[in-house]
Amino acid sequence: MKSNSDVRPPILQDLGDGSWHYNYNIKEVQRKTESEEEKTVFEYETIHIWGQPKYETLVPLVIAEQYSPSKETSLINKYNAYALKLSTNKQDKNDYEAYLAHTFEIKAMVKQDLQDINTNMP
Numbered sequence: 565m566k567s568n569s570d571v572r573p574p575i576l577q578d579l580g581d582g583s584w585h586y587n588y589n590i591k592e593v594q595r596k597t598e599s600e601e602e603k604t605v606f607e608y609e610t611i612h613i614w615g616q617p618k619y620e621t622l623v624p625l626v627i628a629e630q631y632s633p634s635k636e637t638s639l640i641n642k643y644n645a646y647a648l649k650l651s652t653n654k655q656d657k658n659d660y661e662a663y664l665a666h667t668f669e670i671k672a673m674v675k676q677d678l679q680d681i682n683t684n685m686p
Contacts, residue, residue, distance in 0.1 A: 565609065565610045565611075565612075565629075566607070566608075566609060566610075567587070567607070567608055567609065567610045568605055568606060568607045568608070569605065569606050569608075570603075570604075570605055570606075571606070572590065572592070572606050573585075573587040573590060573606060573608055573610075574587065574681075575587055575588070575590075575677045575678075575680065575681050576617055576681060582614060582615065583612060583613060583614045583615075584612075584613050584614075584615075584616075584617045585610050585611070585612055585613075586610065586611040586613060586617055586622050586625075586626075586677075587608050587609070587610050588608065588609055588610075588611070588626065588673060588674070588677060589608055589609045589673075590606055590607075590608040591606065591607050591608065592604060592605075592606055593605050593606070593607050609629070611625045611626060611629065613625060619674055619675060619678055622674050622678075623670060623671055623674050626670050626673075626674060627667055627670055630666070630670075631663065636663070639656075639659055639660045639663050640660065642656035642659065642660065643656055643657055643659075643660035
């Protein structure tokens with residue numbers, strides 16, 4: 565979920581009801597107000613999670629935000645068809661490799677975020 569704030573959000577935010585927000589891809593952005601003044605805001609993405617946030621829990625949720633299960637299955641099936649020479653569409657291979665690279669980036673990001681706050685490392 566895309567979010568924004570006037571203050572920098574914490575990476576992990578305890579909501580006090582047994583759930584947490586994992587805030588990631590936090591970017592500081594300059595915006596103009598209605599009166600044309602420059603203002604610093606933060607744009608980021610948020611995952612809502614029940615229970616203590618852990619690497620093993622956060623990674624699949626972040627991936628699922630960007631790839632639905634049906635999209636993942638489609639990428640895998642198209643890649644397998646290409647690998648088995650049932651398809652000649654090289655884009656299927658490229659799309660799957662891009663997906664894998666992106667999932668590795670997500671894993672590294674979550675790992676780094678948790679290291680930065682020194683908690684729940686795998």
